[in-house]
Amino acid sequence: MYDQNVYDDEKFFNGYFALRQTKDNYNVLIEQPAMSKLICAVKDKCVLDLGCGFGDNCAQFARMGAKRVVGIDISEKMLSVAKKENSHETVQYVHSRFENIDTLNEKFDLVYSSLAFHYTDEFDVLMKKIYAVMNEGATLLFSQEHPIATATIDGNGHYNYDGDEPVSYTFSHYNKSGKRTVEWFVKGVQKYHRTFAQVINAVAQAGLTVTQVVEPTPDERALSIRPSLRKEFIKPSFLIVKAVKK
Numbered sequence: 001m002y003d004q005n006v007y008d009d010e011k012f013f014n015g016y017f018a019l020r021q022t023k024d025n026y027n028v029l030i031e032q033p034a035m036s037k038l039i040c041a042v043k044d045k046c047v048l049d050l051g052c053g054f055g056d057n058c059a060q061f062a063r064m065g066a067k068r069v070v071g072i073d074i075s076e077k078m079l080s081v082a083k084k085e086n087s088h089e090t091v092q093y094v095h096s097r098f099e100n101i102d103t104l105n106e107k108f109d110l111v112y113s114s115l116a117f118h119y120t121d122e123f124d125v126l127m128k129k130i131y132a133v134m135n136e137g138a139t140l141l142f143s144q145e146h147p148i149a150t151a152t153i154d155g156n157g158h159y160n161y162d163g164d165e166p167v168s169y170t171f172s173h174y175n176k177s178g179k180r181t182v183e184w185f186v187k188g189v190q191k192y193h194r195t196f197a198q199v200i201n202a203v204a205q206a207g208l209t210v211t212q213v214v215e216p217t218p219d220e221r222a223l224s225i226r227p228s229l230r231k232e233f234i235k236p237s238f239l240i241v242k243a244v245k246k
């Protein structure tokens, strides 16, 4: 069972909060635009957002006309921002691990998760639990850190440069899945590495049909705002998977 709630660590939270306030972060320039293109119509639908964080996506679903939105997060600090900044009459925030969704007594038309699944060690089980809370025809859309980015044990991979120009990326331990401990705002941040095959197989073996896989790259606008994003053409930071329950 996932045993860390690092977003409630004050130093981590402050660092992450400050990062998300910036206008040129990776979420804003790469991950969110790619996810937005894949979101299905949610008008009059029920949406479940796993690891909803500050609740920006929950609020977006509400604005898109969702009948009901449930946002789940393990972090009280993240949820307190969500309740303050992104409350809406159709949005309910639940303080829980998303591994507990089998205790929810309802089903959803869209299960959404942005950059949270690399924190769970129970991905195969989670996929089965997600399948169980999806209506027939429902969509699962999630992003996570890309397996190439999570692979290396004891630290992150690194880019190699020719002068100022990034030319390659070095990583290791790709086929050794399991816990990774990295430094990000604080030491000892735990996440879990799974290979691309393990991610896709877990979705498929839960009974879902994968309809799209995206390894997003920055567009011209993003590159003009943050030229260093050209590194994404060497190694993607994110993996996005869309699947349906037929």
Ligand SMILES: C[S@@+](CC[C@H](N)C(=O)[O-])C[C@H]1O[C@@H](n2cnc3c(N)ncnc32)[C@H](O)[C@@H]1O
Binding pocket: 002, 007, 050, 051, 052, 053, 054, 055, 056, 057, 072, 073, 074, 075, 078, 096, 097, 098, 099, 113, 114, 115, 116, 119, 120
């Ligand atoms: C990178 S943040 C993303 C937040 C939000 N989805 C977004 O895109 O802005 C990851 C979030 O997942 C939450 N999280 C991580 N593991 C979780 C778990 N097992 N159950 C519930 N929430 C979890 C964290 O507390 C954090 O709010």
